[in-house]
Amino acid sequence: MDLHFGDSKPTDDERAAVDALLGPPESSWEGADRSDQDLRWARGGRAARDRRELLLPGLHAINDRVGWISPGALDYLCRRLTVPPAEAYGVATFYAMFSLRPRPATVLHVCTDLACQAAGAEQVCAQVESRLGPGSGVHVERSPCLGLCERAPAALAIRAGDPVRTAVAAP
Known part of the structure; x- marks a missing residue:
């Protein structure tokens, strides 16, 4: 799937x-419909840039509600925050809990870092995949x-929706 920003709608x-x-959104500069007034002057500036810290919470909001972040959703968030799409894409691809590809609403994240791997994470994955x-x-x-090394192997189930539902499974 190619990601094309700007031509996708949320x-x-x-x-x-x-x-x-x-x-x-209060103006077309941040996602509202364009008015004649918007064609004459731009609003936002510094106030819009001061909301950039909301990029990560915005990505979480989309991923939690829908289960993944589509190009249209990423573009809409970027427009609302006046953040370049490349910057948002870099953040979204850095975090393992986010997906930029469609996937089922329910995701089971099984930790495969060192402590969980040593405690049998790969067997947990194989058993879950064969059962499901x-x-x-x-x-x-x-x-x-997943930050549960002392209880390895750990898993986190997330069901996207409104509200998002989560459950931790660890011995």
């Missing part, structure tokens, strides 16, 4: 996830550290 759910965090099988609606993802 879904209503994606737009709602961003708007729930940021509030409704294809078409189960659950995506098993091998993930970096």
Whole structure:
């Protein structure tokens, strides 16, 4: 799947996830419909740039609501925050819990870092995948550290939606 920014539109759910965090857009510069007034002058400037720290929470909001971050959703968030798409893409691809590709709403993140690997994480993955099988609606993802090393092997189940649901499984 190629990611094309600018020509993709966010879904209503994606737009709602961003708007729930940021509030409704106030001008076309941040995602509202264009008015004649918007064609004459731009608003936002420093105030818009001061909201850049909301990029990561915005990515979480989209991923939590929908289960992945589409090009349209990423473009909408970038427009709302006046953040370059390349910068947002870099952040979104850095974090292992985010996906830029469609996947089922339920994802089971199984930690495969050193402590969990030594405690049998690969066997956990194999057992879960064989029990669930294809078409189960659950995506098993091998993930970096979940911060539960003392309880290895650890897994985190996330069900996207409103509200998002999470559960930790560790012995």
